Amino acid sequence: MKYDGEAPQEELATGERSTRNRVARSILDHGPSTVAELAQRLGLTQAAVRRHLDALVADDVVSPREQRVYGTRTRGRPAKVFALTDGGRDAFDQSYDKLAADALSWIADQEGGEQAIAAFARARIAAQAGAYRAALAAAAPEERAEALARVLSADGYAAAARSAPHPQKGEQLCQHHCPVAHVAEQFPQLCEAETEFFAELLGTHVQRLATIAHGDGVCTTFIPKTSHTPHDDVSPKTDNASASNASSASTAGRNPA
Known part of the structure; x- marks a missing residue:
């Protein structure tokens, strides 16, 4: 079967879902994370991470929030972090x-x-x-x-x-x-x-x-x-x-x- 250099749409969609799941899993494993932290951990560009986060926010899997600071707060605006929502946690946690x-x-x-x-x-x-x-x-x-x-x-x-x-x-x-x-x-x-x-x-x-x-x-x-x-x-x-x-x-x- 010839693809003319392009993967079929279903394969592209599967790859997108897989990467999106990796983004969500990284937030589960490491806690609320910035775009830069996710990009570094996953080996993705920040633009790609933002695109996946936008989709996860739209699906109510993650939500943006201001980063909480314990101890002395430094100058400047706190970085925005992305955290799992209750629905996002439920997707990972099969519980009773x-x-x-x-x-x-x-x-x-x-x-x-x-x-x-x-x-x-x-x-x-x-x-x-x-x-x-x-x-x-x-x-x-x-x-x-x-x-x-x-x-x-x-x-x-x-x-x-x-x-x-x-x-x-x-x-x-x-x-x-x-x-x-x-x-x-x-x-x-x-x-x-x-x-x-x-x-x-x-x-x-x-x-x-x-x-x-x-x-x-x-x-x-x-x-x-x-x-x-x-x-x-x-x-x-x-x-x-x-x-x-x-x-x-x-x-x-x-x-x-």
Whole structure:
């Protein structure tokens, strides 16, 4: 079959969809991104990225927003970033959100309200804690944030650790995806239990700066620089002492920002 140097229209359309999916996937994996960042990661021209973003915005897969700045704001207008919409996340995340939300609502009604949800959230994390404890126990103290990011990524959270912006002294743990974000919108105890667990694993207080469940493009947790090292046997607890200790972990899923 001869194409006279041109691919058939359906092949061109398939290529366009594939590249468009790569753009959306890059935003999922790395969080809200500028045109320049997407072009660099994907090896595309900025003009090509803008064209695909225009189509994704028209399809309500991504939306433009002003880039949030933590710490000291520099001069000049903040760069525009593109973040996944709820519909865009749903395209990647096959979940049973309504079933989960209904189950948690039943637990709250039947078993004691918010305290029952908090107990469930901690028990859920405790059941999954083994791999996290092992990963951090094997890492050097200065590499524990990165180790936590790796094990979170293995569980579908597309996480990364990076130095916190000046003047903060520490690191930021960024989770670019949350498989339970829609449920956590209704039940912030899920985010709170997760933040408590991070504090226990890392052996220091942490502060949740932003959450996807609250409408931010990425879940961001600040980990201050500390000389303390976590206990190798750290695991989530549900007693009052743990709750008191975790109160400094943050205002968690209710995003103080």
